[in-house]
Amino acid sequence: MFSTRTALTPSLIVIVGFLTVCPVVMLVLGSFSEGIGAFGKFTLEKYIQSYTDPAFAGIIVNTVIFTIGSGFVATLLALFLAYLNTRTNIPFKFLFRIISIIPMMIPHILFSVSWVLLLNPSNGMINLLLKQIFNLENSPFNIYTLGGMILVEGLLDLPIAYLILAPAMAAFDVSLEESSKVSGASNLRTLTRVTLPVLRPAILASFILVIVRSLASFAVPSIIGMPGRIYVLATHIYRIIATGFAADYGMAAAVGMSALAASIALIYLYRYLTSESEKYVTISSRGYRPSLIELKKAKYPLFAIVGLLSFVLIVLPVLVLFYTSLVPYSMVPDARAFSMMNWKHWLDVLKDPISLLSLKNSVFLGIVGATLGVILSIFVSYVIVKVRTRAAGLLESISFLSFSFPGIVIGVGFMWFFVRTPLYATIWSLLIGYIATYLPYGIRPLTSAFIQIHSHLEESSRVCGGGTLYTLRRIVIPLLIPGVVSGWILMATMFVRELTLSVVLSRPGTEVLAVQILRFAEDGLWGKLSALGIMMICISTIIVVIASLIGMKMTRVQETD
Amino acid sequence: MEIRIKSVSKDFFSEGKTIKALSDIDLAIPANQIFTLLGPSGCGKTTLLRCIVGLETPDSGEIAIGEEIVYSKEKNIFVPPEKRGLSMVFQTYAIWPHMTVFDNVAYPLQTRKEAKDEIRSKVEKTLRFVQLEGLENRPATKLSGGQQQRVALARALVPEPKVILFDEPLSNLDAKLREETRKELRSFLTELKITAVYVTHDRIEALSLSDAIAVMKDGQMVEIGTPKKIYFDSDHRFVADFIGRANLINGKVIAFEDSYTVVDSSMGTIACQKNPHASVGDAVTLCIRPEFIKVMEQHTSEDRNIFRGKVESLLFIGDAYEGEVIIADTRLIIRIEPTTIVEEGDEVSLSFDPDHCFLLSK
Numbered sequence: 015m016f017s018t019r020t021a022l023t024p025s026l027i028v029i030v031g032f033l034t035v036c037p038v039v040m041l042v043l044g045s046f047s048e049g050i051g052a053f054g055k056f057t058l059e060k061y062i063q064s065y066t067d068p069a070f071a072g073i074i075v076n077t078v079i080f081t082i083g084s085g086f087v088a089t090l091l092a093l094f095l096a097y098l099n100t101r102t103n104i105p106f107k108f109l110f111r112i113i114s115i116i117p118m119m120i121p122h123i124l125f126s127v128s129w130v131l132l133l134n135p136s137n138g139m140i141n142l143l144l145k146q147i148f149n150l151e152n153s154p155f156n157i158y159t160l161g162g163m164i165l166v167e168g169l170l171d172l173p174i175a176y177l178i179l180a181p182a183m184a185a186f187d188v189s190l191e192e193s194s195k196v197s198g199a200s201n202l203r204t205l206t207r208v209t210l211p212v213l214r215p216a217i218l219a220s221f222i223l224v225i226v227r228s229l230a231s232f233a234v235p236s237i238i239g240m241p242g243r244i245y246v247l248a249t250h251i252y253r254i255i256a257t258g259f260a261a262d263y264g265m266a267a268a269v270g271m272s273a274l275a276a277s278i279a280l281i282y283l284y285r286y287l288t289s290e291s292e293k294y295v296t297i298s299s300r301g302y303r304p305s306l307i308e309l310k311k312a313k314y315p316l317f318a319i320v321g322l323l324s325f326v327l328i329v330l331p332v333l334v335l336f337y338t339s340l341v342p343y344s345m346v347p348d349a350r351a352f353s354m355m356n357w358k359h360w361l362d363v364l365k366d367p368i369s370l371l372s373l374k375n376s377v378f379l380g381i382v383g384a385t386l387g388v389i390l391s392i393f394v395s396y397v398i399v400k401v402r403t404r405a406a407g408l409l410e411s412i413s414f415l416s417f418s419f420p421g422i423v424i425g426v427g428f429m430w431f432f433v434r435t436p437l438y439a440t441i442w443s444l445l446i447g448y449i450a451t452y453l454p455y456g457i458r459p460l461t462s463a464f465i466q467i468h469s470h471l472e473e474s475s476r477v478c479g480g481g482t483l484y485t486l487r488r489i490v491i492p493l494l495i496p497g498v499v500s501g502w503i504l505m506a507t508m509f510v511r512e513l514t515l516s517v518v519l520s521r522p523g524t525e526v527l528a529v530q531i532l533r534f535a536e537d538g539l540w541g542k543l544s545a546l547g548i549m550m551i552c553i554s555t556i557i558v559v560i561a562s563l564i565g566m567k568m569t570r571v572q573e574t575d
Numbered sequence: 576m577e578i579r580i581k582s583v584s585k586d587f588f589s590e591g592k593t594i595k596a597l598s599d600i601d602l603a604i605p606a607n608q609i610f611t612l613l614g615p616s617g618c619g620k621t622t623l624l625r626c627i628v629g630l631e632t633p634d635s636g637e638i639a640i641g642e643e644i645v646y647s648k649e650k651n652i653f654v655p656p657e658k659r660g661l662s663m664v665f666q667t668y669a670i671w672p673h674m675t676v677f678d679n680v681a682y683p684l685q686t687r688k689e690a691k692d693e694i695r696s697k698v699e700k701t702l703r704f705v706q707l708e709g710l711e712n713r714p715a716t717k718l719s720g721g722q723q724q725r726v727a728l729a730r731a732l733v734p735e736p737k738v739i740l741f742d743e744p745l746s747n748l749d750a751k752l753r754e755e756t757r758k759e760l761r762s763f764l765t766e767l768k769i770t771a772v773y774v775t776h777d778r779i780e781a782l783s784l785s786d787a788i789a790v791m792k793d794g795q796m797v798e799i800g801t802p803k804k805i806y807f808d809s810d811h812r813f814v815a816d817f818i819g820r821a822n823l824i825n826g827k828v829i830a831f832e833d834s835y836t837v838v839d840s841s842m843g844t845i846a847c848q849k850n851p852h853a854s855v856g857d858a859v860t861l862c863i864r865p866e867f868i869k870v871m872e873q874h875t876s877e878d879r880n881i882f883r884g885k886v887e888s889l890l891f892i893g894d895a896y897e898g899e900v901i902i903a904d905t906r907l908i909i910r911i912e913p914t915t916i917v918e919e920g921d922e923v924s925l926s927f928d929p930d931h932c933f934l935l936s937k
Binding site: 466468470471473474475476477478479480481484488489492493 | 628629630655656657658659660661662663665666667669671672673682683686687730734
């Protein structure tokens, strides 16, 4: 028992270390190598080549504008929503929970596509509609711009920003504001001198995290940016390895290094800010409910904005995709369009061997990958929570290492590794890459499950006469199930929709859903794309529902046992 | 059942430092008594309890419960907790959140694979005993703190153990509930005639619950005795100070009279309890509890232990005043009846019975 326990931490460090450190090391080494076939031959040529490229400065400028712009859009919207939810008497507060959770269920690539279908300049539905109504020559909107990218990315990252800001806002001690007003300060002065400064660490943390996410984002830059020839770091790397005559993984690695460096710096800043914001939160008194602000006349107009946002975030993308999958080509939804609706695109997809292969591969990766990932997460979380030695601390930091690194950069790092192994171009290379990159999604819910199992709960079972195995069966496992289920669901949905890592690692024969959707988008096959996209959402939903049912069943059996 | 502990030691290692949690503890806990391990946090009381129940393994020594040796370094014996047949109530209650009240209480019987009807009737009987009948099918986490505490107690009682161990079971209850539960617990345990080992850092709890108290400090046993012996007649400065408010006065033995020892101190000559261990010229510490010091309304013929001093501060605490009186250089804490007319800055005469003033030998 003791020997297995002591061997557990080192072996996990080896496994997780391989998964997360390997791609980073390979990326660094690769960036200094002459080429994917000449690994280890030192050269600075790739750096010189990529950073002296005259187009590179423009790409950096685009990246900065894109990420900071998305940061502003997401944070401001989230601030607005969080304030309305926690501090005012706005009706239907359950909507806010939905806004913060559901958009995560819709794959980013499909969300981006739905905006292209609405606002692209040649046949975007809204553009067509406006041209028809006002007899316009040109389309009033063009999604293929930096502004369009910022809008869509900002909306995609809104839930993340909201999840950071809402708890901070809820924990805000209103007596801080009240004492400012009692001291004679006006409302505006209170807002600028008390409220915003106290919330500043949380606001900055949300801003930084959105920047990190949009730096790693590939869906929006590829679907919206590339058709408008607006390249950011992620799509620049993609262009280096996926288009042109020869893929240059050395140059991709060299460019990737700057994305990696930026991510690491931002994550450090983020951690610093969150520890700062926790410092502030401790000031507030526990169990204190701030008094709600009466919105009066503004109540329903404000609610209309919230309703519109939830419609745009949740209903509209699915609606647009479903509609597009049924009509023969892009058209304004009118009587003619409805009369022409048919299932042709769905049948085409179901007859397309590559689409079917990608479906099969993604479902396999989702189920098998999530299962393996959760098993690994159980062991890692156990060590992080219960063993708590210095080695366990090391394990924790390497587990979260790759969390916010841009997936495409991790993909390039893995590419340098897999090319040297028989795993190259197999589904297993994708599986390993997925687990490595999304391990924190499994670890987070499981560590909280383990934290919930206070050592007294096990000890008490031992004293009551339950042996080690009996205790494991009746106490530990039942208490872990909710964490296992949510970890599994998170990983499975992430894997079914995975795009950024897959665009690098996927090869003929190992196509996955999101990559196939990207191909359809590149070819402008919107109907087929939409059909496949709706199938993808359905598969994710079915997986989630089945997993939750199994989880519920397993916990219920325990209760009546 | 009697518990015997022979020269048990245990070290903990933390951040490169060795902490002696228990050093060479010898203790005999008599059968069918409520025995309390009392001490400040970190004194080793919980570690000792966990060694008895088997959740912690000592580094050396021997532990026997009744006739059975459950741990012995020499004989290489370690009986795991599930085989020791003890019950324990944890500080956190350790109620399993995924089970109902019934399942929580039935658990110890289920581990022994008793018959279902048997289990049901025993659980129902125990729940009635702790006044939780009717709550069987509630999820255990939906109960109040006090009710959860009763579930934990019921779970400990249901297998009818010979020994129950308590690890600060009342520390998570609020003050009023704690008082009530203390009283109930005392009556449950005396009614059932079980050996109970009770760990606490709360002196009132220890005094009111126990048949005997063992005071611990830094992993060592300091003093063992009945609550009254510990409170009124302790031998140790640490114990006298820990168990209640105390005025500790340094002095020197100058004479013995028929029934008193006379001690010279900075506040004057004090007559106190006779102590056979002291001899003339010894430096000693006196202990006098605040509640035994009286403010004299008028002069009496009594001439022993009368001191004049000035009231330095006066704090009204409801059932009494707590005052500080300066006599020469010595500051005495006293407890004054709330009806007494005294004000800060008053000169007062104080007196106390020599029998209530005792010498601390260690």
